[in-house]
Amino acid sequence: MQVWVSQWAAWAPGIASAQQWSAFDPEQLPTGDDMPPAAGVPAMTRRRLTRWGRQALEVADTMAGALGGDTPVIFSSRHGDTARTYKLLESLARAEALSPNAFSLSVHNSALGLFSILHQVKAPTLALAAGRDTLAAAWMEAASWLSDGSSQVLLVHTEEPLAEFYQRYADERDMPAALALLLTAGPASGAVPVELSMSPARGPASANALSVDFLHWWGGSEPALEVTTDQHSWRWSRALAVA
Amino acid sequence: MADIDTDIKQMIIEELELEDIALEDIDTEAPLFGDGLGLDSIDALELGLALQKRFNVKIDANSEQNKEHFRSVASLRNFVLAQQAQ
Numbered sequence: 001m002q003v004w005v006s007q008w009a010a011w012a013p014g015i016a017s018a019q020q021w022s023a024f025d026p027e028q029l030p031t032g033d034d035m036p037p038a039a040g041v042p043a044m045t046r047r048r049l050t051r052w053g054r055q056a057l058e059v060a061d062t063m064a065g066a067l068g069g070d071t072p073v074i075f076s077s078r079h080g081d082t083a084r085t086y087k088l089l090e091s092l093a094r095a096e097a098l099s100p101n102a103f104s105l106s107v108h109n110s111a112l113g114l115f116s117i118l119h120q121v122k123a124p125t126l127a128l129a130a131g132r133d134t135l136a137a138a139w140m141e142a143a144s145w146l147s148d149g150s151s152q153v154l155l156v157h158t159e160e161p162l163a164e165f166y167q168r169y170a171d172e173r174d175m176p177a178a179l180a181l182l183l184t185a186g187p188a189s190g191a192v193p194v195e196l197s198m199s200p201a202r203g204p205a206s207a208n209a210l211s212v213d214f215l216h217w218w219g220g221s222e223p224a225l226e227v228t229t230d231q232h233s234w235r236w237s238r239a240l241a242v243a
Numbered sequence: 244m245a246d247i248d249t250d251i252k253q254m255i256i257e258e259l260e261l262e263d264i265a266l267e268d269i270d271t272e273a274p275l276f277g278d279g280l281g282l283d284s285i286d287a288l289e290l291g292l293a294l295q296k297r298f299n300v301k302i303d304a305n306s307e308q309n310k311e312h313f314r315s316v317a318s319l320r321n322f323v324l325a326q327q328a329q
Contacts, residue, residue, distance in 0.1 A: 044281055047260040097295075100288035101259075 001143045004184045004191035004242070006152070007066060009059040010215055011036045012177035021219030026212050029175040036178075040064070045114060048101055052081040053111035055178035056158035057118075063154055063182050064119045072145045073125045073154045075112035076138035078209070079162055080129065081105070086163040111158060132172060132229035135179075135210045139196050146185040155181045159211050174209040179218075187242045194238045202233050210234070247323065250297075251316050258293040259286050271316045279315070287313055294319070300326040 010016075013034035015024055035051050036058035046054065056075065067073070085106050091098050104110075109127035116125055124145075130137035135157050142153040158178040162170050184191060205228050206213055217225035217236065224237040252269045255261065259282065273279040276287065290313065291302050300323055302309065312322040 043263055044283075047262055097292050099292065100285050104285055 001147060002193055002195045003143055003146055004187055004193050005181050005238075006184045006188050006191040007063055007182040008180065008218070009062045010177065010179040010219075011055050011058050012175055012215075015177075018219070021215065022221075024216055024219050026173075026208055026216045029173060029212065030177075031175070041114075041118065045118065048105060049111070049114075050081055050084055050160075051176055052077070052083070052158055052160040053105065053114065055176065056111040056156050057115055059178045059180035060115050060154065060156045063180055064115075066152075066182055067119065067121070067123075067154060068152065070123050070150065071121075071152050071154055072123050072142075072150055073112065073116065073121055074138050074141055074145075074156070075109065075115070075125075075127045076129065076134050076155070076157045077108065077127075077159055078129055078131065078134040079159070080108045081110070081160065082163040082166060083160065086165055112156075115156075132205070132210060133232055133234070135214055136196065136198070136229075136232070136234045139183075140198075142181075142183050143196065146183060150185065152182060152184045155183055157211055159209060172209045173207050173212060175212060177211060177215060179211060179215060189243070190241055192238050192241045194236060197235050199233045199235070201228050201231050203228050205230055247320050248316055251319050251323070254293050254297055255280075255290065255316075258289055269316060271320075273315060275313065275315055275319075290319075294323065298323045298327070 010021055013030040013032050015021055015030060036055050038046050038054045038058045040061035041057050049057070084102055088098055088102055088106055108129060112125055112127045115121065126141065128138055128141065138155055138157060142155045145153045156178065159174060160176050161174045187193065210227060210229060213225065213227045224235060226233060226235045248271050249266060252266050255269065256264055256266070269280065276282045294300050295302060312318055
């Protein structure tokens, strides 16, 4: 199904502008503890966020003004905020009381919940995870809303590499990054038409997280991206932006 | 007393991750919640936990007096001192 990307924003440590993304090299994934400013988030809320949530709000915030009252919002993340949940599990293992703040923000929809409170979102919202296919599954969900009558959908994907304890189970190369896309059902000036299709896996799976491969493609100029996860091959293709 | 006030302020800044707030920004007598420092109910729970850990005080979750104990740094200090004297 074809949709249009009318706005996008992405952040990773040291990479924020479209120009920086065009130079992004997935062979050298950004690392380090850099945090986005998330200047649009009130300081009293911002202090509670780890980078996982903070970068999501950093990119989502730039699109808040474009949301209509009926614009569905989808937040996706494969692993969620594992550094936070691991700390809580450590506290439990030591029979200590849990931090109420960490507990309240340990659910998968915590960043989405804060976004919806900050921007008074009353439209349907959904936080999802779908293994290695997460970003594509979120896109399909957004496309479904668009085909069901929504004029636009905000899709936000945020990922943070697994907490150190879980690193031994990591099955893909990942980086701290967040991506926001404002998808529309019809053409608008400056919007890029994009189509996503799925087929059974053909060829070996990518070594990278889907979001890494997508951001590399989206920031560059190739017309199509074909990428295989464990079970599926996904193909994104784009045409020229609407004049 | 100044020492314990500083300890409590330090605890508030660290536990609540008030990254932009310095010790001298917190007025010992000013309200912590609502108008003053602007803390909320989750902060109250977080502070209750921190007080138990750092000052070994017991807080009765159902006590009507909690609101008074948690009003300001000064009232928290008086509460801690009273508990420690017991």
